[in-house]
Amino acid sequence: MKRLIPVLKQDGVSIDLIMLIRTVLAASKEISFRVSQGALAGVLGSTLDENIQGEVQKKLDVLANQLIKDMLLADDSVRAIASEEEDHVVGGNPQGQYIVAFDPLDGSSNIDINGQIGTIFTIYKARDDVPHDSDLQFSQKGADQLCAGYVLYGASTLLVMSTGGPTRCFTLDQTHGGYLLTQQTMRVPEKRNEFAANMANYRYWNDANRQFFADVTHQDEKYDKSSMRWNAAMVGDVHRVLSRGGVFIYPGDKRAGVENGKIRLLYEANPLAMLVENAGGLALSNGQSILQIAPTSLHQRVPIAMGSKLNVELYTAATT
Ligand SMILES: O=P(O)(O)OC[C@H]1O[C@](O)(COP(=O)(O)O)[C@@H](O)[C@@H]1O
Numbered sequence: 001m002k003r004l005i006p007v008l009k010q011d012g013v014s015i016d017l018i019m020l021i022r023t024v025l026a027a028s029k030e031i032s033f034r035v036s037q038g039a040l041a042g043v044l045g046s047t048l049d050e051n052i053q054g055e056v057q058k059k060l061d062v063l064a065n066q067l068i069k070d071m072l073l074a075d076d077s078v079r080a081i082a083s084e085e086e087d088h089v090v091g092g093n094p095q096g097q098y099i100v101a102f103d104p105l106d107g108s109s110n111i112d113i114n115g116q117i118g119t120i121f122t123i124y125k126a127r128d129d130v131p132h133d134s135d136l137q138f139s140q141k142g143a144d145q146l147c148a149g150y151v152l153y154g155a156s157t158l159l160v161m162s163t164g165g166p167t168r169c170f171t172l173d174q175t176h177g178g179y180l181l182t183q184q185t186m187r188v189p190e191k192r193n194e195f196a197a198n199m200a201n202y203r204y205w206n207d208a209n210r211q212f213f214a215d216v217t218h219q220d221e222k223y224d225k226s227s228m229r230w231n232a233a234m235v236g237d238v239h240r241v242l243s244r245g246g247v248f249i250y251p252g253d254k255r256a257g258v259e260n261g262k263i264r265l266l267y268e269a270n271p272l273a274m275l276v277e278n279a280g281g282l283a284l285s286n287g288q289s290i291l292q293i294a295p296t297s298l299h300q301r302v303p304i305a306m307g308s309k310l311n312v313e314l315y316t317a318a319t320t
Pocket residue numbers: 055084103105106107108109198232233234235262
């Protein structure tokens with residue numbers, strides 16, 4: 001099995017970018033180890049703090065954020081970072097050529113139940129036209145991502161990543177501590193009636209979304225043999241979609257603060273959209289390509305539907 005770096009070199013990725021990806025992955029290996037140790041490593045439970053989005057921070061949210069942040073800020077190629085757990089952009093080396101955004105721990109509510117969790121990351125070229133530590137560094141479209149990936153801390157630790165070409169899957173070999181290529185090219189099937197949505201939000205959805213999910217659950221012939229899957233961790237749900245098709249949907253709803261759904265554009269929607277589209281799937285927000293959205297703020301949320309092309313199109317036709 002091929003190791004990560006030769007694969008990246010073969011894909012034509014520059015040495016500088018490869019070195020930065022290595023930094024992100026070094027942090028992921030440390031997180032993977034702590035996750036596998038669970039209560040033994042003291043990583044379960046909550047802190048007394050909230051992040052800027054009013055969510056209670058879990059100990060592992062804080063730990064994962066600190067590990068990734070420290071490693072990235074020690075890397076000279078990093079001009080700035082943005083994280084779900086940081087209110088604002090944190091400046092790095094003003095001469096660094098890259099910026100990195102990440103969700104250090106996605107699926108925080110799964111930490112304490114030994115469920116699927118992951119780290120999502122994205123890398124862009126730094127902007128020379130704005131200060132190095134400005135939020136505006138990250139005011140770039142998802143289509144400009146140089147690299148997008150996630151590490152899924154599941155039964156095995158997987159890395160799913162694209163550097164502009166195909167979406168590839170690597171498995172962390174715990175015996176030597178490196179990621180090995182285990183799926184050369186991931187392909188999202190064109191259609192699969194497997195839906196991931198938080199159905200408990202039905203009461204908050206608009207009529208179009210209610211009607212769509214009523215059709216799905218009442219087996220309208222278009223959604224023959226449909227089934228529901230919900231991990232409460234987008235990274236796990238999107239991994240299933242990438243592996244065998246289906247669709248992940250998080251619409252906006254009537255709750256204050258959830259008008260645009262819960263998924264953050266910069267470090268959740270954009271990287272996962274790039275991975276899904278580079279595997280032949282589709283990722284839309286109210287009918288618009290997620291990757292073409294011009295960001296308006298760092299922690300901006302967007303309604304999303306991503307996965308098998310036909311399923312995303314059917315959903316979009318019914319709700320926009
Ligand atoms: O179950 P809910 O509250 O509707 O929301 C679940 C969604 O929120 C998220 O957990 C947000 O991620 P964090 O755990 O990083 O805050 C998504 O991964 C997930 O799909």
